[in-house]
Amino acid sequence: MTEAEMNARSLGGWQLTDQQLAQLVATLRPVMEAMRARVAGDDQKWLDxxxxxxxxxxxxxxxxxxxxxxxxxxxxxxxxxxxxxxxxxxxxxxxxxPTRNFERESALALTSLRAPQQPRRRPRRQ
Structure with missing residues (x-):
């Protein structure tokens, strides 16, 4: 077994040397920090x-x-x-x-534009 094989680490079936592992950690560190900052900035949770x-x-x-x-x-x-x-x-x-009832307001506006209706007369009884 060589020295490189002895220094290799097993990571989910992948064999990484110390140098490769350090490089992977250095690459992922900014990503993890950004994720932590994003989660920490989310003070309030979403409500249902x-x-x-x-x-x-x-x-x-x-x-x-x-x-x-x-x-x-x-x-x-x-x-x-x-x-x-x-x-x-x-x-x-x-x-x-303040809420406004637009349907009622438009109905009132329409009724004010209409011609006044004559009162209905009852038919005379004979």
Whole structure:
């Protein structure tokens, strides 16, 4: 057995020398540091519908309706619905704005444009 073979390390079926192992560690170190920084920067976790409803003090069914109508920002992870911290901030901002009933306002505008209707008279009985 040669000295190189004695210094070789087994890594998942791969035989690496000390120099190759050091080179691999040096290559992967920046990647691992970037991943750690990204995970550490994620202070708040994503919320699900139940957690969001509890935070906003509304029912889960209301959150479901708003998600189905695409009225609030959300992310789908497969079949699951999740809300990021940015989504939650946007939802809270949207909840503070006064709501307007555009359907009612447009109906009122249309009725004001119509000609006044004559009252209906009952037919005379004979």
């Amino acid at each position: 519908k139940t957690q969001l409803a509890a935070r906003l003090q509304v029912s889960v069914s209301l959150v479901d309706l708003k998600v189905a109508g695409r009225e609030i920002p959300h992310h789908r992870v497969g079949r699951l619905v999740r809300f990021t911290p940015a989504d939650i901030a946007e939802i809270e901002r949207l909840m503070q704005e």
